[in-house]
Amino acid sequence: MTNLKTKVNIAGVELKNPVMTASGTFGSGKEYSEFVDLNELGAVVVKGVANVPWKGNASPRVAETYGGMLNSVGLQNPGVHAFVKEDILFLRKYDTKIIVNIAGRSVEDYCEVAEVLSNADIDMIELNISCPNVKEGCVSFGVNPHTVEAVTKEVKKYCKQPLIVKLSPNVADIAEIAKGAEAGGADAISLINTLLGMVIDIHKRRPVLANIMGGLSGPAIKPVAVRMVYQVAQAVKVPIIGMGGISNGDDAIEFMLAGASAVAVGTANFFNPRATIDVKEGIENYMKKYGISNIKDIVGNITV
Amino acid sequence: MTNLKTKVNIAGVELKNPVMTASGTFGSGKEYSEFVDLNELGAVVVKGVANVPWKGNASPRVAETYGGMLNSVGLQNPGVHAFVKEDILFLRKYDTKIIVNIAGRSVEDYCEVAEVLSNADIDMIELNISCPNVKEGCVSFGVNPHTVEAVTKEVKKYCKQPLIVKLSPNVADIAEIAKGAEAGGADAISLINTLLGMVIDIHKRRPVLANIMGGLSGPAIKPVAVRMVYQVAQAVKVPIIGMGGISNGDDAIEFMLAGASAVAVGTANFFNPRATIDVKEGIENYMKKYGISNIKDIVGNITV
């Protein structure tokens, strides 16, 4: 077992391994590059960018929960133009793929960002129609399969790179939503974004988050995420990027067995800055242990 | 602060305190009565009963998760007739209210159970339209506000006791569902039931649960539950019974501040058989600490 084949192909883009960072948890890669050799990652997925700078929500924006956390950043970002100017050059120094997560308040916003990015030196675009922390746009696009289809179709027109559509878990039937994205032309689907949650400070008798509610992420949500990946894998043909609570190799394998071709590591970075590397190495160890030479043989490979 | 007023009134039924047991986690009270004086509880909510005995799902039916667990019991129950014969007499020996959770595969099923129970010596009925572990009926009623309204209205016709409608969290807009229940005549709303989840055994490469998916409960889901209680409290006028991960008094206070008039303790019983009592005492301690003499002053009392 000297030659583990860990390459995965997502919509024509070949990643050296299936480990990505989850958007919004890894900045634009620079901060974590002090702890992680970015060359080791399949892809860096950067924080959501919009057509213009967004200020984000008021503070506090984070609340710790049992096995997870809430955030209500609200997609603060410097705008796509600043991003293109500053961050791509840094990331291109590394041998890893660049995936840019895009945010918008309207279909036009999304298209505008996609258009700017289509001429930028990046590998894929991830359409975030699932952020629970922004009132207009975003999540409201993500809860109805027809809207998902329509917005995907529209944005797709402006993309020269493959388009990943990122789904919200705050829906009754995730498979229907995924089918909408696929019908709209999504080249891949990523899930899950955060579950909407709330924490109250019982001593101050007010919500901990200034924004009242926020998105729940971390190990606590993993069973919901695995379930949704599994359901979506039964429903669509496009590749799936799974995330939600992944902290180690075993977690990643669980998502891949459920049907994900690649995985992303989010909240775990905060409590283990080398989580992405641990995940990558854990996957390799699993392959060695079970004599699996090609990682593709793991994807969806469960007996039910 | 010698006289703490901990009584709460749910739809005309006066509970000596707001602490209940969550259906399905406390059997019919007998098992836990070895550890807990049932006289100390506001109400015992018993396991869901159907018109006829249900065998439930295959084993394994439980999988542990980070900060929680999945179950796929599938509403195994001996049927309402066996329940009425055996369990009510036992519970009536105690000075606590009896709430019976009812399950069904069709509206007629639910109505039949409600009819039998309406002549039984119980205090309230809880309509479970939210169990994720049964294919027909149950959760499928719970994901659309119109269906919720219709089934509530129909079942209500057969109830002589107040009717609680228990909601599923696996929906995009819980407030709409709650409004449906209220419009259908629900006297109270309880939430949340379990979140649909899945755990895969990566060594055996198959789901841990025989039923593939199951319901996620326990501390991990608390932020989602608190958020939904808060959203529902803004949307309806009927009292709310909050649950989802409550393990101690502070957790219960969080739900009450979010708008719940009473709370139920589920999964916590499994890791602390005296959890209900700890919750009750914790609530009292909070009241003493902050000089709150009447528990009603806590309900919904947050500044946002």
Place this chain on the structure above:
Amino acid sequence: MIKWFEGTVIENIEISPGIYKLILSAQDIVGMAKSGQFVNVYNNSEKHLLPRPISICEINKEKGTLTLVYSVVGRGTNIISQIQPSESIKLMGPLGNGFEITENHGESILVGGGVGVPPLLELAKQLKGKTTVYLGFRTSTYLIEEFEKYCDKVYISTEDGSRGIKGNVLDLLNDTLPKGKMVFSCGPKPMLRAVYNWAKDKSIPTQLSFEERMACGIGACLVCTCKTQKENENDWENRRVCKDGPVFLGDEVVWDD
């Protein structure tokens, strides 16, 4: 009466690779405990919440102690293995029905596989008549000397042949063809099924102790089930391993999966 209490650890040592013997001071329950019953061991970790069911291996009424023998297979048992003497640990027990011992079973056949071995030890001690014991292990063996003390004959199998015969307990049964009035068995379900079929063929009744994933351990949550025949009915039901079991008669079990 089931008790929920703090037991004090007297000893917690590795008796074989990955297998630990935990002796607990548990005065509150030793008087009530029977062989084949189990206890729930609660843990201090916060990442996992559910108690771990572990069978009672020995009951010492004079000293007021219980012995548990367990295999470290995952997070929970790993945490339990790290508890030091004089530390205390939350326990609930005795749980389950336990083996049914009549005045004199005459000759008894005991068949244990892996972690199904320990629960048979207390049974072996209490049985009055002749007892023949069959113990199957993967590689390393444990508790053999103890069984030899209380039983008339102890047969051993290991998968790698490192001790006793190379094979499993079924091979032993078929080789030795013991006679007896009751078979008591504990181990993985496939083994229980094979033992049941073996015994049925010889018209020997069986008491089989099952393992199932649990939550409450006291019959309240219905997550632990064993499919059993309904009495006087051509129908089956799911009974609770933790409360109605873990010991079921082989004949009442529905062996369809």
Place this chain on the structure above:
Amino acid sequence: MIKWFEGTVIENIEISPGIYKLILSAQDIVGMAKSGQFVNVYNNSEKHLLPRPISICEINKEKGTLTLVYSVVGRGTNIISQIQPSESIKLMGPLGNGFEITENHGESILVGGGVGVPPLLELAKQLKGKTTVYLGFRTSTYLIEEFEKYCDKVYISTEDGSRGIKGNVLDLLNDTLPKGKMVFSCGPKPMLRAVYNWAKDKSIPTQLSFEERMACGIGACLVCTCKTQKENENDWENRRVCKDGPVFLGDEVVWDD
């Protein structure tokens, strides 16, 4: 370079009710650490995951140690308080910008409230000119002797008047009307605002250290923000307390909430 490493605990003692002093061997970072910076303390508990940001109170370059002084307020700090000498603990640091010390600030005014007191100690040591220090506590006081060693004058307030004047640091400032070229302050936001207004009134520039709930601690997640004025623009932005701060100039902060 920020380091993520295991520090060894040398001492972890309660120096005042609920206030602990933790001395860590942290050779890797003492060379780089500045006053006003902080470290992230990771924990071993599994129930809560996020690291806890704690300011650097003292840097001992010879011994290669850092001193942290922290108040036990919740689960995380409670766990930290239980760590024993010679145990190791995951740390990340040095984090944040720290105070800006120019060659000679002339006279400096230091104002600390509660757990805003410790981060001023290393600053006090390093400042060259005359330093006047104002420390506000609720009831019990700590680190006073240390400040007295390095500062020209130490004023103390307590809410209950048990030591120093009864009142807060603002009362002290208003009573003593110190003069200085720079105010350095750390404490709760309402105090920082009051200090800022006091200093602004006297045209003294301020370096203020903010606290905000954090996740990553290194600027990647954007959960920790301080509203600041944009340069050359009539607009504001949310800057990261962990990376762009925790120290901001009073004049750049937008004080609207």
